[in-house]
Amino acid sequence: MNPIRSLIADNLVKGISWWSNFWEKLVIEDSKGYLFNQLFPNREGFIIMAENSEEDKHYLIFIKVFQQAMKGNFAKMYAKAESGKEPLIKKKVERLRAELNYCYDELSFKEYLSDFLVRGGLNKSFNEHQEEISLLIKKSSWQELRIWSLLAIASYKPKDKGSIHFWRKYSNSK
Numbered sequence: 001m002n003p004i005r006s007l008i009a010d011n012l013v014k015g016i017s018w019w020s021n022f023w024e025k026l027v028i029e030d031s032k033g034y035l036f037n038q039l040f041p042n043r044e045g046f047i048i049m050a051e052n053s054e055e056d057k058h059y060l061i062f063i064k065v066f067q068q069a070m071k072g073n074f075a076k077m078y079a080k081a082e083s084g085k086e087p088l089i090k091k092k093v094e095r096l097r098a099e100l101n102y103c104y105d106e107l108s109f110k111e112y113l114s115d116f117l118v119r120g121g122l123n124k125s126f127n128e129h130q131e132e133i134s135l136l137i138k139k140s141s142w143q144e145l146r147i148w149s150l151l152a153i154a155s156y157k158p159k160d161k162g163s164i165h166f167w168r169k170y171s172n173s174k
Contacts, residue, residue: 005045022147058136059148061129066152069120070096076121096153100146109142113149 007025008018074089099116103109117123126133137145 008045019147019151022150058132061125061132062136062145062148063152063155064125065117065123065129065133066149067156068123068125069117070153070156072120072123073116093153097150100149100153103142103146106142109146110137113137113145 007021011018011020074092077089077092096116099112100109103112117126
């Protein structure tokens with residue numbers, strides 16, 4: 001039984017957004033990271049669910065912007081890594097998750113998000129969708145955006161071989 005699909009199904013049966021309650025389930029109740037690690041193998045399903053909802057399409061853009069910032073941060077780590085050594089991407093992913101956990105109100109989340117996007121460097125996705133993302137950030141509750149940030153982290157799929165090897169190993173661990 002897939003716990004992520006069960007969570008989504010329960011939400012749909014209750015008539016609430018398919019991603020509702022993810023924060024409570026993935027962070028507060030999931031201290032060992034089991035459910036969070038289940039998000040990665042289900043990333044294609046998230047995209048399908050979001051694409052089928054007109055409202056969620058804006059969140060897909062948010063995910064692309066967030067993941068582009070992740071890509072920029074990871075690229076900096078690779079550039080700083082010593083020759084022949086892989087940077088500690090798994091540790092960075094856990095740190096991103098922990099940073100989101102420390103966001104306790106709207107201001108702390110928006111400060112974190114702004115800083116994270118700036119640290120990611122030039123962001124083509126953000127530049128292409130600046131108005132949509134700015135409105136989404138303004139109109140959405142910070143808790144919803146925090147959930148979508150977690151989904152962006154969990155569904156990030158690196159393109160280079162070293163990172164793909166890492167993500168396969170990461171998603172199969174724990």
